[in-house]
Amino acid sequence: MSAPMASAARGVTRVLILADAPVLRRGLVSMVNETAGMQSVGTPGELRRALTLVETARPDAVVVELGQGRAATLNACRDLRRRYPRVTIVALGTSEDPAVVNEALAAGVRGYLMINTSPTLLGWAILAARAGRTVVDPQIRRVEPSAAPAAKPFTPEVPLTRRESDVLDELIQGQSNRQIGRNLFISEDTVKSHVKAILRKLGARDRAHAVSLVLSSRTPAACTCGAHALAPAEAGA
Numbered sequence: 001m002s003a004p005m006a007s008a009a010r011g012v013t014r015v016l017i018l019a020d021a022p023v024l025r026r027g028l029v030s031m032v033n034e035t036a037g038m039q040s041v042g043t044p045g046e047l048r049r050a051l052t053l054v055e056t057a058r059p060d061a062v063v064v065e066l067g068q069g070r071a072a073t074l075n076a077c078r079d080l081r082r083r084y085p086r087v088t089i090v091a092l093g094t095s096e097d098p099a100v101v102n103e104a105l106a107a108g109v110r111g112y113l114m115i116n117t118s119p120t121l122l123g124w125a126i127l128a129a130r131a132g133r134t135v136v137d138p139q140i141r142r143v144e145p146s147a148a149p150a151a152k153p154f155t156p157e158v159p160l161t162r163r164e165s166d167v168l169d170e171l172i173q174g175q176s177n178r179q180i181g182r183n184l185f186i187s188e189d190t191v192k193s194h195v196k197a198i199l200r201k202l203g204a205r206d207r208a209h210a211v212s213l214v215l216s217s218r219t220p221a222a223c224t225c226g227a228h229a230l231a232p233a234e235a236g237a
Contacts, residue, residue, distance in 0.1 A: 081108030111135035
């Protein structure tokens, strides 16, 4: 069975990591492998080895670091996009400059996150980008006012209570149940109850799905992830 067919059969998203620093590479490999349904399939380290490894490893997505060698990395992204159009590219950068983000998107990158992301947020961004969305950190304003679609509120069939709305706002910021309880001065068990009610009312599978439903409705043209890391799914919520 070929690599792409094997990946599809197992439901595993194969991810190639392209980053300069060994520490960052190891961290990203751990983040990918800790994410359910994802597997790291290579860390070329050097740009000139990246395309060769893509050919042999057959990844579904490539995560690239946009550091000091941004121009060379974006050239590699253009080449990768041209030769392997089905491979999704997600970039991790330190710059919040909209010009940098737009440059990356023009090079074929489908997602741009800040480099201090979390496994959950990175995994969600990879899946959203693979589904055809443009994923950009919401703290980065890149859409021109004239091109920005009018935002519309997300209105579930069964309205959220005020406290549930407060909890949802915390979820969007990536807070854990424990931290939400501290921020809202309620118990962790109460937070779990609110989260379950939110998921039921939104028709969401899990916390990440709930956040994606809300954020996608706010910015239909460009899917924006939470500015902070989404907390991993917690037991019972």
